[in-house]
Amino acid sequence: MAQGKAKSNSVVTTVWENTILSISVLGAGTVMFDRAKASNANRQAAENHGWVQRLCDRAAIGAPTRAAGTTESEWLGILAAHKQAKFNAIQELASYYEGGDVPWKMTGTGERDAGLFFTALCEFRGKISPEKLAAHVKSLDKDGLAALKAVPGIVDIMNRLRKERVAKVDTGAALGALDALSEEGDETESAE
Helix, strand or coil, X not given: XXXXXXXXXXXXXXXXXXCEEEEEECCCXXXXXEXXXXXXXXXXXXXXXXXXXXXXXXXXXXXXXCCCCXXXXXXXXHHHXXXXXXXXXXXXXXXXHHCCCCXXXXXXXXXXXXXXXXXXXXXXXXXXXXXXXXXXXXXXXHHHHHHHHCXXXXXXXXXXXXXXXXXXXXCHHHHHHHHHHHHHHHHHHHHC
């Protein structure tokens, strides 16, 4: 199984073929690792590490920022909601894998922004406990959840949170890559 297309700035790329992991370091060479030669204890440790990493990665939800005028009580509610969103994300993935023979990547949930939505909902209704809000959201059917996600105040908070997250990212490299694609497209068009 190959790693997806390497990023333009990748120095290390990996490819699995059966039990062999090929790790290529740009300009230095390739390390061939056969996991079948590792001890049972080391294979178990690697699996344990992988599960911890996979499940905890699911909680990688950007921290909220305190908006001007937010009271201490509202802020504590927002922080509690943020923690609850992390918990919910991990619990969802753990339940998914415990469901048996399922693909490694969850698909079809449409919940990429579940943590963001829940954080925004808790900010929107700061006087309601995160636990009560989580129970309410869980009780909604697909249409009820869609309606709640369309509430303008919640949408506004989600958009603000997204902007705050993006503000922490250096977008120069991404824009450079897009510009390079644009230039490639221009060359392709003029060559035709």
